[in-house]
Amino acid sequence: MSPNTPKHVDISEKLRSEIDAGIYEPGDKLPSEFDLGQRFDVSRTTIRRAIADLTRQGLVTTYQGKGCFVAQSEKVNFSLASPLIYFDAELKRQNLDGSIKSIRFECIEAPKDIVRRLKLSADHSRVYWQEKVIYAGEESIALDITYYRQSIGDLLGDQLQSGFTYYTLARNGFKPHSAEVRVECALANFQLSECLGVPLGLPLFVYNYVATDQDGMPFVCGKTLTRSDRTCFSVKIGDGSVE
């Protein structure tokens, strides 16, 4: 081990290499924090620091009272060539069983940034605000926060609360013509970690989007927070068109 690296770094790198090498396989339980402390001859605090790093990187998952287990997660790949309201279509394309849990659907006075993004006028500044958790199989993948123009929410409220956004909109003639997307990164705060069932501090992709109809009018916008340990984004550039 390097002379000047902190112990917790040496330890997390060592554990990572052992996981990579297959000494611990996906699903395996790691030794307890106490035992690891004995093995590396350090305090439990130092072991916990090392394991926290691995947890944030999605390599291991800890369960209180049970132990620390090696995670295995193939990442779900989302194409950036279509707005993320096609989430369901993307999941299906990868043979994953997508489902949603709607946790909020209400008509509110739009916040300022939403007024701007949806190009609302002062006298029509109410929107429907939906929040839902998206699952692939049993596991949560994302938290989606969507703002619909009021007319859409009035019309499609029931359907939007029970099904995926894209199918509902498309079935009713709302097909996006274009979309603007911006991808950032954030860390799960306490609220998000509880909502998604992920560790505090897990990195999340923040996928911001505004979808526009054929007349250039934005009709839906929002952001989707996806677990970075379970998702990635891809795009093909050039060839005359974005694919």
Next chain:
Amino acid sequence: MSPNTPKHVDISEKLRSEIDAGIYEPGDKLPSEFDLGQRFDVSRTTIRRAIADLTRQGLVTTYQGKGCFVAQSEKVNFSLASPLIYFDAELKRQNLDGSIKSIRFECIEAPKDIVRRLKLSADHSRVYWQEKVIYAGEESIALDITYYRQSIGDLLGDQLQSGFTYYTLARNGFKPHSAEVRVECALANFQLSECLGVPLGLPLFVYNYVATDQDGMPFVCGKTLTRSDRTCFSVKIGDGSVE
């Protein structure tokens, strides 16, 4: 929301709200860990845990011996409509002063995954391997790891080590016709954190790309690790170019 949030969460959320509210402005120094411990009536360990969360989220930066300061970060926005070897062009478009520091340039036997991505044949499996740090102004933005086909490295070695990839390639007739891109997320390990001068565990975008010439032959691939606290990615979908 939850009845019993950990103290370190309460504290980091409180500090975050004070930063958001402008009580601490960008560049301001936070009270010392000792003083914060007195204010919140907790141990220094708990304060450090709270500050570590803020650090990873890019809200504050700590300097040993000096203190903890509120960071200011406007994010650099990269378009996903062009391969990231256009990094320099993107920086210029945003009036940023881009520069590079080449830290490795050598001809090596290509690793297996590079053989595959560049579609190399068994008897022409050597590539040039370049690593460089990219700066916007004084601040490091990204670590770029690029693999060139041997013929390109032989021809353009000197230029590639001193300038940005895109201009060098374009000036010599190597214009990418298409590119495949995949964006993931990783956390800075010890080596990366030292190389980029960022805190251990800072989230990074991992931008993987393969660029192909007009004959469909890949000629350069690699990955760019960009600081997620300083960069984001955007793309415009549709407007006729996509189904």
Next chain:
DNA sequence: TAGTGGTCTAGACCACACG
């Protein structure tokens, strides 16, 4: 020299899982 953050220890109490 004094103050700051970086690391680490030893030990405590709690909540949860399992037999």
Next chain:
DNA sequence: GTGTGGTCTAGACCACTAC
């Protein structure tokens, strides 16, 4: 009840920065 991870404390030593 025993073992596990989750949280927190009090204190130590070090390296770096400023004066």
